[in-house]
Amino acid sequence: MALLGFIFVKTLYSGRLGLFDAETANSYTAGLIILAAAPCTAMVFVWSYLTDGDGPYTLAQVAINDLIMVFAFAPVVMFLVGVTGVHIPGEILFISVLVFIVIPLVAGWLSRTTLLKTRGAAWFETAFLPKFRPVTVMALLMTLIMIFAFQAENIIKNWIVVLLLAIPILIQVYFNSSLTYLLMRLFRVRHDVAAPGALIGASNFFELAVAVAITLFGPTSPAALATVVGVLVEVPVMLSVCKACVNTRSWYARRVVA
Numbered sequence: 001m002a003l004l005g006f007i008f009v010k011t012l013y014s015g016r017l018g019l020f021d022a023e024t025a026n027s028y029t030a031g032l033i034i035l036a037a038a039p040c041t042a043m044v045f046v047w048s049y050l051t052d053g054d055g056p057y058t059l060a061q062v063a064i065n066d067l068i069m070v071f072a073f074a075p076v077v078m079f080l081v082g083v084t085g086v087h088i089p090g091e092i093l094f095i096s097v098l099v100f101i102v103i104p105l106v107a108g109w110l111s112r113t114t115l116l117k118t119r120g121a122a123w124f125e126t127a128f129l130p131k132f133r134p135v136t137v138m139a140l141l142m143t144l145i146m147i148f149a150f151q152a153e154n155i156i157k158n159w160i161v162v163l164l165l166a167i168p169i170l171i172q173v174y175f176n177s178s179l180t181y182l183l184m185r186l187f188r189v190r191h192d193v194a195a196p197g198a199l200i201g202a203s204n205f206f207e208l209a210v211a212v213a214i215t216l217f218g219p220t221s222p223a224a225l226a227t228v229v230g231v232l233v234e235v236p237v238m239l240s241v242c243k244a245c246v247n248t249r250s251w252y253a254r255r256v257v258a
Helices: 002-016 022-036 043-050 055-083 090-119 121-157 159-186 191-200 206-217 222-247 249-253
Strands: none
Touching: 002 022, 002 159, 022 055, 022 159, 022 206, 022 222, 043 055, 043 191, 043 222, 055 090, 055 191, 055 206, 090 121, 090 206, 121 159, 121 206, 121 222, 159 191, 159 222, 191 222, 191 249, 206 222, 222 249
16 A cells, blocks of 8 residues: 555656645555555454355454554554655554554453353353444444544545545555455465455454544544545445455355365
């Protein structure tokens, strides 16, 4: 994404076409980097479900993503955004990781451990989880509504920029998903593992990205707009990737050993 941002935003849009000044181009590129540096941890469960993905494998992927982001998100963003010429304070990134990743992880672990000890595994799986799933869906929908509500004016005023920024994001999504999907077929991985494996590398933890961009650059900044474009693009594009995975299930299975 850093490379695509440099090619499209800084070289093509700003340099050759003269659509943005250098500072604005740097801010857009920073937003794209922040978006791509946060791999998906929530919506990937939806994408995996739509492709009949393996549940335990999907959960393992999300857990690994969370652990990687705890240690790598802030350093990666600081380094790559710094290359674009934009300095960002590291303490804000570390606080964002703490608030959006570490605290939810610890809260989830504590609540699960407590409920299993007090009520048992059977109650947890048959009573608690079915009632809690609608809460998670509503929370995700409310997050999307709030993002678009606060960024509606920014999106409408800069709709041409939205289209321009969507191009490198689309390339990144389709490249990442296709590369992983084809490599897993080459290594004869099962389809129910290959599909979520391809999907998780293509989608983003947009809640974290938007929050970090707004905190660092402001709610109406180019960087914030770039992360919001990621939210606009993600759902329809990821649904198309899911559709491609489902449609190629039989083709994929021909060379895969069960």
